[in-house]
Amino acid sequence: MRSKFLFVVVILSLILASCGGGGQTATVRIGWAGSPDTLNPGTAVLSEAYTIFALVYDTIYEYQLDGTYKLDVAESADVSDDGLTWTFKIRDGIKFHDGESMTAEDVAFSVNLYKSNPDYVYLNSYTANFDTVEATDDTTVVITLLEAVPNMDYLLSYLYIVPQHIWQDHFEAPASVEFENLEMIGTGPFKMAEYAQNEFVRLTANKDHFQNPPKIDEVVFQTFESQDILVQSLKSGQVDMITEMPATAVETLKGEATIEVVTGAPFAPDVSDVIFNQVDPEKCPTDVGGLCTGHPALRDRNVRLALAHATDKQKLIDVVQLGFATPGLTLIPDGLGHWYNDTLTDFEFDVDKANSILDDAGYVDTDSDGVREMPDGSRPLTFRMHWPSDSIDAPRQAELLSEMWELVGVSLELQAVDPDALTAECCPTFDFDIILWGWGSDPDPNLLLSVYTTDEIPNGYNETGYSNPEVDQLNIEQGRELDPQKRQETVWQIQQIVFDDVVYIIPYYAQAVQAYRTDRFTGWVTDLGKVELSDVSSLVAIEPVK
Amino acid sequence: MTTPGAANDAAPGSTHQSENLLNRLRYFLKKIGWALSTILFVLVLNFFLFRVLPGDPARAGVHDPRLKKESIEALRVRFGLDKPVINCFESLNPVEFGSCSVNPLDTQFFIYLKNLLTGELGISYHTNRPVTEILAERLWNTVLLIGAGQILSILIGMAFGIFAAWKARTSIDYAAVTSSLIAWSLPTFWLGIILLFWGSANGFPLAGKATPGMSSMPLLQQWGDIAHHMFLPTLTYTIVYMGEYTLIMRSSLMDVLSEDYILTAKAKGLSTFQILKDHALKNAMLPLVTVIAINLGFTVAGAIQIETVFSWPGLGIAVYEAVGRRDFPLLQGAFLLIAVAVILANLIADLTYAYLDPRVQTE
Numbered sequence: 001m002r003s004k005f006l007f008v009v010v011i012l013s014l015i016l017a018s019c020g021g022g023g024q025t026a027t028v029r030i031g032w033a034g035s036p037d038t039l040n041p042g043t044a045v046l047s048e049a050y051t052i053f054a055l056v057y058d059t060i061y062e063y064q065l066d067g068t069y070k071l072d073v074a075e076s077a078d079v080s081d082d083g084l085t086w087t088f089k090i091r092d093g094i095k096f097h098d099g100e101s102m103t104a105e106d107v108a109f110s111v112n113l114y115k116s117n118p119d120y121v122y123l124n125s126y127t128a129n130f131d132t133v134e135a136t137d138d139t140t141v142v143i144t145l146l147e148a149v150p151n152m153d154y155l156l157s158y159l160y161i162v163p164q165h166i167w168q169d170h171f172e173a174p175a176s177v178e179f180e181n182l183e184m185i186g187t188g189p190f191k192m193a194e195y196a197q198n199e200f201v202r203l204t205a206n207k208d209h210f211q212n213p214p215k216i217d218e219v220v221f222q223t224f225e226s227q228d229i230l231v232q233s234l235k236s237g238q239v240d241m242i243t244e245m246p247a248t249a250v251e252t253l254k255g256e257a258t259i260e261v262v263t264g265a266p267f268a269p270d271v272s273d274v275i276f277n278q279v280d281p282e283k284c285p286t287d288v289g290g291l292c293t294g295h296p297a298l299r300d301r302n303v304r305l306a307l308a309h310a311t312d313k314q315k316l317i318d319v320v321q322l323g324f325a326t327p328g329l330t331l332i333p334d335g336l337g338h339w340y341n342d343t344l345t346d347f348e349f350d351v352d353k354a355n356s357i358l359d360d361a362g363y364v365d366t367d368s369d370g371v372r373e374m375p376d377g378s379r380p381l382t383f384r385m386h387w388p389s390d391s392i393d394a395p396r397q398a399e400l401l402s403e404m405w406e407l408v409g410v411s412l413e414l415q416a417v418d419p420d421a422l423t424a425e426c427c428p429t430f431d432f433d434i435i436l437w438g439w440g441s442d443p444d445p446n447l448l449l450s451v452y453t454t455d456e457i458p459n460g461y462n463e464t465g466y467s468n469p470e471v472d473q474l475n476i477e478q479g480r481e482l483d484p485q486k487r488q489e490t491v492w493q494i495q496q497i498v499f500d501d502v503v504y505i506i507p508y509y510a511q512a513v514q515a516y517r518t519d520r521f522t523g524w525v526t527d528l529g530k531v532e533l534s535d536v537s538s539l540v541a542i543e544p545v546k
Numbered sequence: 547m548t549t550p551g552a553a554n555d556a557a558p559g560s561t562h563q564s565e566n567l568l569n570r571l572r573y574f575l576k577k578i579g580w581a582l583s584t585i586l587f588v589l590v591l592n593f594f595l596f597r598v599l600p601g602d603p604a605r606a607g608v609h610d611p612r613l614k615k616e617s618i619e620a621l622r623v624r625f626g627l628d629k630p631v632i633n634c635f636e637s638l639n640p641v642e643f644g645s646c647s648v649n650p651l652d653t654q655f656f657i658y659l660k661n662l663l664t665g666e667l668g669i670s671y672h673t674n675r676p677v678t679e680i681l682a683e684r685l686w687n688t689v690l691l692i693g694a695g696q697i698l699s700i701l702i703g704m705a706f707g708i709f710a711a712w713k714a715r716t717s718i719d720y721a722a723v724t725s726s727l728i729a730w731s732l733p734t735f736w737l738g739i740i741l742l743f744w745g746s747a748n749g750f751p752l753a754g755k756a757t758p759g760m761s762s763m764p765l766l767q768q769w770g771d772i773a774h775h776m777f778l779p780t781l782t783y784t785i786v787y788m789g790e791y792t793l794i795m796r797s798s799l800m801d802v803l804s805e806d807y808i809l810t811a812k813a814k815g816l817s818t819f820q821i822l823k824d825h826a827l828k829n830a831m832l833p834l835v836t837v838i839a840i841n842l843g844f845t846v847a848g849a850i851q852i853e854t855v856f857s858w859p860g861l862g863i864a865v866y867e868a869v870g871r872r873d874f875p876l877l878q879g880a881f882l883l884i885a886v887a888v889i890l891a892n893l894i895a896d897l898t899y900a901y902l903d904p905r906v907q908t909e
Contacts, residue, residue, distance in 0.1 A: 031753075043674050118620040125614050177624065177674060194761055197673065197683075198859045202758040220758045225857040229742065229752055236746035238753075390870075459615070 026544045027218040028521055030534055031230045031239035035198045035223045039181040041160045042113070042120035047268060048221075050158075051534050052201055055219070056097075057160035057186040060088055060107065060141075061153040063443050065267065065528035065537050067337025069153035072211070073107065073161055073187065074141075083148025083482055088141045094210055096163045097191040098183075104135035109164040111143070111156075119177050126155045148480065150487050154444040161187060189214050189540050198223055212540040216521070219539055234259060234515060241516040241524070243534050247322035250513060258519040263324055264531035266512035268441060269335030271328065271448075272393065274401070274505040275426075275435040276304055279465025284430070285458035291431040294465070295383050297374060298433060302361040303381070304502035308347040309354035310408045311401065316507045320396045324513050328506025330495045331439060331448045335509060335530055338488060339445040341495040347502075354408045365409050372409035381410045386425070387436035389416040394436045397507060428458030430465055437463075445491050449475050452498050466503045519545055573900060581893045588885040592878045593658050597631055625671055625874075629654050658878070667882075668875030672868070677879040680864065685846065685883065687755060688860035691776060691853075692845040695783030700838060703788040707795025708827070712818065714800055722792060730789030738782045738855035745778045753857035779856040783849060787841070794837055799830040832902060839895030843888035 036049035041057070044050065062072040071077060074088040094102040114120055115127035131144045149155070163185050170179035184192035189212040190203035201221040205214040222239060224230040231249040233239045235256060245253070253259050277294030284292035297303045313327040326334055327346060334340045362375030371380045385401070387394035395416065402412045412434070417425070425431040441448060447461075454472050456462035471494055478490040498504075512531045516524055523542040524533055532538075622628045632655040634646040650656060661668060667677035703726075710722035746752055751774060760771045802808065803826055811821050850862035861880060868876040899906045 027759075037672055038674050040674065118616055119624055121613060121617045121621065124617060128614075173624075178669070180675060194758060196754075196756070196758075196859075197675075197680075198863075199754045199756070199857075200758045218759075222753055222758070223857060223859075224753050225854045225863060228739070229855065229857065232743065232746055233752045236752070238746065238751065 025218055026216040026521075027220060028216055028241065028539070028542065029220045029222060029239045030241050030243065031222050031224050031233055032243045032534075033224055033227050033230055036201065039184050039192070039195065040177070040179055041162070041181075042117055042123055043177050045121060052192075052203075052221070053160050054188075054536055055190040055203060055539065056184055056188045056192055057162070058094075058188050059158065059160055060156040062536075063154070063157040065525065065530045065532060065535055067339075067443070067529060069157060073102070077152075079152070084145050086143045086145070086152055088143070090139045090141060091210060092139055094187050095208065096185050096187055097206060098163070098185045100163060100165060102161065102163070102187050103138045104141045105138070106164045107141045107161055108133050108135040109167070110161045111141075111159050113162065113167060113171060113176070114159055116171070117173060117176050119173050123158060126158055129155070148482060150478075150480070150482050150484065151444045151446060154442075157443070189536060190219060193218070209540075212536060214540045215523075215543040216539070221534075234517065237517065237520075240520040241514065241533050243514055243532075245513055245515060247324050247513060250322070250324070253515050258517055259515055260518050260524075261513065261515045262524075262526045262531050262533070263511045263513050264526075265326075265333070265335035265509065265529065267335075267530050267532035267535060269333040270438055270440055270510055271331055271333050272397070272436070272438040272507050272510070273328075273331065274507065275432075275437055275463050276502075276504065277430055277432050277434070277465060278503070279430045279457070280467075283467075285428050288428045288458050290458060291429045292465075293431050295379075295381075295433045297363065297381055298383070300361065301502055302357055303363065304505070305347065306354040306357040306361075306408055307405060307410065308502050308505050309350050309357065310405050310410075311505055311507070312349045312404055313346070313507055314349070315404075316397060316400055319400060320393050321508060321510055324511045325508035326511065328508050330499050330506060331451055331504065332445050332491070332495055333441060333509040336441065336443065336445060337529060339491055341492040341499075343492070344496065344499050351407050358408060363409070370406070370409065371411045383410065383412055383433040384415065385412045385434045385436065386415050386417045386422060386432055388419040388422050390419055391416075391436070397436055426463050427460075430458075435463070446479060449478065449491065449494055452494070452503060464503055466498070466501070468497065468501065471497055521545060570900065573906075574897070577893055577896045581889045584889050585886060588882065588889075589659075589662065592881050592885075593655055595881075596872070596874050596877050597654075626654060626657060629657070631655060667879040670868075670873055670876045672871045672873045672876070677875045680876060681861070681879050681883055684859065684861040684864045687858065688846060688853075688862070690755075690772075691779055691858055691860060692783065692849060694776065695780045695787065695849075696838075696842060696845060698780065698784040699787035700791055702784065703791025704795050704834070706788070706792040708799060708822065710792065710796040711799035711803060711830075712822065714796075714803075719796075723796070726789035726792040726796075728789070729785050730793065732786060734782065734786050734849070734851040735855060737785060738779070738852055741778050741782055742855060750778050751775050755858060779852050779858055782852055782855075790837065791834065794834050795830070798833045799826060802826045802830045828902060832899070835895055835898055835902065839891045839898075840888075843891030844884075846887035847884045 032048065034046060034048040036044065036052055037046045038044050038049060039052070041049075041053050044053070058073045060072060060074045061069045063069055073091055073094060075091050076089040078087045079085070088107070090104045090107055096102050111127065111130065111133045114123040115130055115133065118124055129146050129149060131146050133141070133143050135141050166183075166185055167179075170176050182192075182195060184195075186192075187209075189206050189209040191206050192201075193204045194200075194202040200223060203219045205217050207213050224233065227244065227246050228249070230239075230242050231245050231253065234242050234253070250261055253261050276298045277292075278299050279290075279292050279294060280299065281292045284290040317323060317325045317327065329341070329344050329346060332340050334342070358372060363372040363381060364375075365372045366377055367373065369380075371382060373380050385398055387398060398412070398414045402414060405412060422435065422437070426435060439448060439451070450456055451461040451463070452466060452468075452471050453462065453475050454467040454469070457465060457467065474490050474494050474497070478487050478494065481487040481490060514531060514533050516533060521542040522545050523538075525535070525538045525541055526533075528537065619628075630645070630648055630653050632653050633648060633650045651660075667681070669675065670677055670680055673680065706722050706726065710719045713719050742752060751757065755772055755775045756768070757771050757775075760768050763771075808821060808826060811825050816824075847862060847865070849860070850866055852858065853860040853863045861883075865877065865880045867873075868880065
């Protein structure tokens with residue numbers, strides 16, 4: 001009985017499905033392997049959530065794919081001579097998706113919302129330097145700072161403008177974190193139409209947008225739990241674009257006539273790193289539990305330099321990333337645009353050179369077991385290499401590094417460690433030799449550069465124990481330098497120093513791999529340096545293929 | 547008739563009858579008591595199980611320069627993780643004693659118990675939504691898919707099993723047994739992907755349970771849309787489970803058919819249909835009831851593989867993802883739900899047994 005009923009229903013739905021679909025709505029269907037964790041900008045962590053925020057909300061400054069910023073809801077920005085007072089003129093006539101007008105009040109309210117909620121994990125960090133935020137009239141917002149900074153555009157580029165008339169009831173914790181924000185009223189080029197968590201997000205075009213009215217009518221983000229199925233659905237035409245895919249699928253997709261695969265630096269690049277424990281036992285932070293058990297050889301630049309020469313990055317890229325990565329230099333990835341110092345030349349892969357560096361520095365294999373000893377013969381160059389057990393790439397990296405470094409007389413003890421145990425042995429205890437880990441990044445180099453500074457030992461981000469007064473000084477300077485040109489020079493200079501000191505070996509910067517169908521929509525933006533087809537730039541530009 | 551397992555003992559005398567009733571009551575109470583104490587045990591175990599896992603929910607794998615120490619601390623306060631797990635223990639590290647002077651009522655464990663008593667399952671760390679709301683959503687999806695799959699596989703499996711046993715040792719029987727064995731041993735994931743590839747070429751949706759934009763359509767059309775999405779995952783589930791039911795039904799029925807009383811029934815001139823319906827089936831159902839009850843209990847836990855292949859937003863995936871994110875409240879809620887479902891299903895099986903075979907009560 002039941003099966004018959006189901007059968008009838010299925011047939012019925014088939015008929016209905018074939019009848020529909022003749023409408024004139026231009027809907028872009030995007031497949032991704034994730035789903036926003038929440039629609040509340042304050043509490044969101046996952047990048048999928050930020051993708052949606054960028055489409056539904058506007059900001060004072062918009063961060064663009066080419067790495068630059070442009071004014072968004074503000075039409076002008078003025079800064080006082082001391083750099084402490086910023087005055088923004090807000091565009092007139094912007095409307096929220098519910099029809100209410102957006103004024104300077106809403107803008108100031110939004111920034112204050114993020115500023116006053118320490119529970120807002122990411123966004124709160126952008127407002128740390130803001131002293132006051134006020135709307136002086138309907139079109140003027142004045143922000144005063146505690147210290148002048150060169151990167152105001154960046155600090156404001158994630159502070160989404162939300163309507164005061166809705167959020168005023170959710171301004172303070174716990175309401176500010178419990179608010180689900182399902183209606184998601186914003187001013188951006190797309191409006192929230194329908195949201196089913198872990199299933200799909202459906203957005204409709206805001207054709208009245210003041211700057212970026214989309215040409216299409218709808219965008220649907222469909223969640224797939226398996227990346228292989230994601231690829232299949234692009235092939236069969238059930239989605240028009242996919243934001244991620246297994247690198248193994250690239251070749252098969254490239255063979256399809258109507259599918260275009262694009263690769264490049266991702267919008268929010270990740271950095272993979274090989275962390276050397278360089279902390280000086282004399283300066284060990286024992287008061288906070290420091291153990292500082294690092295192998296003394298790793299404090300010698302010669303050893304790190306030799307390891308850099310013994311590392312075949314291209315092989316790591318080919319094996320671990322199937323070729324979809326670029327060789328790394330420092331913690332500042334190529335995806336950070338003009339902040340990335342592209343004048344650095346990498347240490348060439350040269351095993352003989354690596355061997356002669358170690359020979360010259362006195363690291364000789366005295367007992368002929370294939371592993372070199374310290375110059376004083378006290379201990380062999382055997383390093384513990386750990387990585388977070390949830391990493392997919394690290395075990396393969398570790399195996400390859402172990403093979404490569406064996407050729408220069410260095411042996412490794414490989415072990416996967418639970419991420420939290422790893423955090424505990426890293427900092428502030430410094431109870432390790434080498435860790436394979438990585439960083440997420442931010443459009444501005446400020447946070448990643450701080451990882452190199454002495455200030456971040458022992459309780460901050462510094463995981464190597466590297467301490468160089470020159471870098472510390474230059475980092476303070478770049479954080480205060482208001483002239484963009486000069487700031488870039490300083491940022492590049494820091495990269496040169498930490499690169500020469502071989503603080504880390506950066507195996508690679510992974511690339512984004514995305515694909516779209518060419519027979520459905522045209523106008524995808526792929527030439528702005530970075531690749532992100534679900535960015536506003538593409539979604540407001542594409543139109544149906546005629 | 548001396549049919550073992552017929553419903554009524556039909557013994558005369560009121561004393562016997564009241565004794566019988568008392569027996570039955572005692573059996574019920576014993577079973578229900580067991581079920582309740584198991585649930586209590588699960589409640590306590592659930593709490594400690596996840597906290598023994600290494601990992602800090604306030605960080606959960608995030609290694610991001612934007613995440614400030616103060617923010618992590620604020621998260622820990624919000625989740626209540628700044629409080630000691632239980633009196634004398636800050637964490638569940640057995641060698642690390644904490645202060646024993648804390649108010650026991652202000653520990654994570656008692657707050658958990660107190661919330662449970664008020665029906666409060668907490669807020670998911672990951673989505674900031676009430677756990678009850680998430681579980682309700684996911685449970686409905688799972689019951690829809692697995693329920694349909696179970697009913698279909700039970701019906702079809704039973705029918706095949708009966709048919710095979712009836713035609714025992716004929717080519718029909720061999721075909722049924724072979725195909726059941728193959729179906730039962732098919733890897734779920736693989737079968738799902740094969741069906742999915744076939745379906746994608748035939749216009750079946752590959753992900754989710756509804757087409758975006760359907761919520762504004764008439765109800766009938768919405769249901770049709772869901773059924774359309776359900777077709778492939780349900781088919782996968784049915785094929786995989788059907789074989790098991792066929793094999794159990796067949797062997798159990800063949801056992802019963804070889805009993806003497808069946809021979810008697812045949813000798814009386816009853817038709818095959820009557821023998822099956824009135825004399826054999828009820829007894830042959832016992833092993834099947836056990837398996838069905840166990841499977842039904844786990845229905846709630848979902849079928850992670852099928853849910854993954856077809857991106858079906860069920861409980862299985864929710865639990866899987868929550869483990870990775872150390873989402874304690876969601877895990878506790880889901881495990882409680884699954885445990886209660888399994889215990890209830892077993893209880894129902896026990897009670898059904900008592901109905902099918904009254905001897906069970908007195909044992």
